[in-house]
Amino acid sequence: MTLSIVLIAVLCSGQTRGLNDFIQYAKSNNAVLKDLQSRILSNLVDSQILRATTKTQLNFVSNEMYAPVIKGWGYDEIITNIAQVSGMVQATKTFLSKGNLATQYRKIALQNQSLRDTLLLSQKDLIRGITEQYIAAYGDQLTMEYTKELYDLLKQESELLKKLAQANVIKQTEFLAFDITMQQQELTYLQAQIQYNADYLTLNYLAGIADTTIMKIEEPKLEDTAAHDFYNSVFYKRYITDSLRIRNERKLIDYGYRPTFNAFTDAGFNSSLQNTPYKNIGYSFGVNIKMPIYDGRQRNLKYQKLDIEERTRLTNRSFFINQYNQQVSQLNIQLHATDQLFEKIKQQVDYTKTLIQAYGKLLETSDVKITDVVIAITNYLNAQNSYRQNLISRLKILNQINYWNQ
Numbered sequence: 090m091t092l093s094i095v096l097i098a099v100l101c102s103g104q105t106r107g108l109n110d111f112i113q114y115a116k117s118n119n120a121v122l123k124d125l126q127s128r129i130l131s132n133l134v135d136s137q138i139l140r141a142t143t144k145t146q147l148n149f150v151s152n153e154m155y156a157p158v159i160k161g162w163g164y165d166e167i168i169t170n171i172a173q174v175s176g177m178v179q180a181t182k183t184f185l186s187k188g189n190l191a192t193q194y195r196k197i198a199l200q201n202q203s204l205r206d207t208l209l210l211s212q213k214d215l216i217r218g219i220t221e222q223y224i225a226a227y228g229d230q231l232t233m234e235y236t237k238e239l240y241d242l243l244k245q246e247s248e249l250l251k252k253l254a255q256a257n258v259i260k261q262t263e264f265l266a267f268d269i270t271m272q273q274q275e276l277t278y279l280q281a282q283i284q285y286n287a288d289y290l291t292l293n294y295l296a297g298i299a300d301t302t303i304m305k306i307e308e309p310k311l312e313d314t315a316a317h318d319f320y321n322s323v324f325y326k327r328y329i330t331d332s333l334r335i336r337n338e339r340k341l342i343d344y345g346y347r348p349t350f351n352a353f354t355d356a357g358f359n360s361s362l363q364n365t366p367y368k369n370i371g372y373s374f375g376v377n378i379k380m381p382i383y384d385g386r387q388r389n390l391k392y393q394k395l396d397i398e399e400r401t402r403l404t405n406r407s408f409f410i411n412q413y414n415q416q417v418s419q420l421n422i423q424l425h426a427t428d429q430l431f432e433k434i435k436q437q438v439d440y441t442k443t444l445i446q447a448y449g450k451l452l453e454t455s456d457v458k459i460t461d462v463v464i465a466i467t468n469y470l471n472a473q474n475s476y477r478q479n480l481i482s483r484l485k486i487l488n489q490i491n492y493w494n495q
Contacts, residue, residue: 107307108223111296115219116212118297125208132201139193143185150355151176170361177357184352189344192337199334206327213323217492220309222292224488227306228481229285235473236278239466242445243271246462263459270463311487313424317494319413324493328406335399342391351377413493420490427483434476441469 116122156169185193247268286303293300319325353375360369444465 105305105307108220108309111219111223111292111298112216114296114298115215119211119215121211122208122215125204125211129201129204129208132197132204136194136197139190139197143183143190145180145182148179148181149176150179150357170363172362173360174362174366175357175359177355177359179353179355181351181353184350186344186347188340189347192340192344195337196334196341199330199337202330203327203334206323206330209323210327213492217488219292219295220311220488220491221485222288222295223306223309224481224484226285226288226292227309227484228477229281229288230306231477231480232474233278233281233285235470235477236274236281239470239473240271240274240278243267243274243466247271267459267463270466309484311484312491313487319410324409324413325406328402328409331402332399335395335402338395339392342388342395346381346388348378348380351379353377417490417493420486420493424483424486424490427479427486430479431476431483434472434479437472438469438476441465441472445469 152173152175154169154173156164156171158164158166158171251264289303289306290301354372355374356372358370360366445462
């Protein structure tokens with residue numbers, strides 16, 4: 090494959106994509122986020138179902154039974170009345186205190202809050218992963234551009250050296266040595282394009298984009314001065330949600346040991362068919378009261394389980410806060426150290442580039458050795474690589490800082 094063909098494969102569309110484009114695609118296509126969103130909607134339906142159960146319930150109830158007695162053999166007629174036929178409409182209603190009902194609604198609301206916390210954390214994980222891959226692809230793009238710049242420079246100088254070799258101004262072997270260096274740089278450029286293509290397509294895959302077209306990507310704009318309040322972040326709020334859930338579970342246990350009151354009424358036909366069945370149309374009403382007395386101390390055991398959960402929550406929260414503080418401090422130290430390197434590396438890039446330009450003018454008069462030119466070009470490439478690596482390292486650190494801070 091020639092250099093021009095590869096260029097067509099990479100830059101044929103002339104379009105560019107930014108980091109936010111891939112993040113939005115990923116949010117729209119990610120199955121985990123969609124599942125969590127569906128579960129949140131499902132929990133809202135649970136709230137409506139709970140509201141419906143507090144209303145009066147109407148049911149049609151029908152029982153038909155016949156117990157024959159043959160030659161004195163059969164069920165006792167006093168118990169069975171031989172037959173029973175009934176068909177009635179029954180209305181029942183469970184009466185719950187406002188506190189009990191509010192606690193059950195609170196349980197559903199806290200379940201939804203926990204799902205929203207998980208959704209936000211999943212989004213943060215997704216954004217961090219997409220950004221990490223985007224930075225890798227952007228680094229490949231920089232490498233591709235740097236190696237192309239150097240290849241074009243070598244190619245330009247090669248034309249001049251070829252003329253000098255033909256005019257016997259320089260040795261043919263010197264020109265061949267330089268030409269080999271140019272060919273190696275061409276291979277380096279092609280390899281950089283292959284790597285960029287692979288990482289770009291991986292980025293498409295992670296974002297759920299079904300497209301094999303390769304585009305250029307924009308420089309990622311990452312916030313490096315993000316203000317942050319850890320105690321209002323989703324990382325900390327999830328522990329608050331767990332605390333509220335445990336507290337609410339205690340209330341639910343308490344309400345489970347309070348008296349329950351149900352009222353019912355029915356109307357219809359209910360008869361044994363033994364005595365004036367046509368008159369057995371009527372109605373009834375009543376109440377059911379349930380008062381727990383003893384259940385083997387299950388209440389205390391349930392409290393013990395919640396106590397264990399609360400201790401675990403507190404332990405996990407303390408451990409996470411310590412880890413968070415250590416992680417953020419370490420990342421800020423790394424960022425500061427990386428920033429300090431930029432100025433020195435930039436000076437080295439500018440110096441080596443100026444030296445190559447000066448050597449290019451000296452080549453026209455054969456006042457410089459070819460080996461010196463090759464060394465200068467190698468130093469320029471190394472300086473560019475150092476700059477690129479430092480830039481990518483900085484972007485990766487910012488990605489991690491933004492994950493914890495934003």
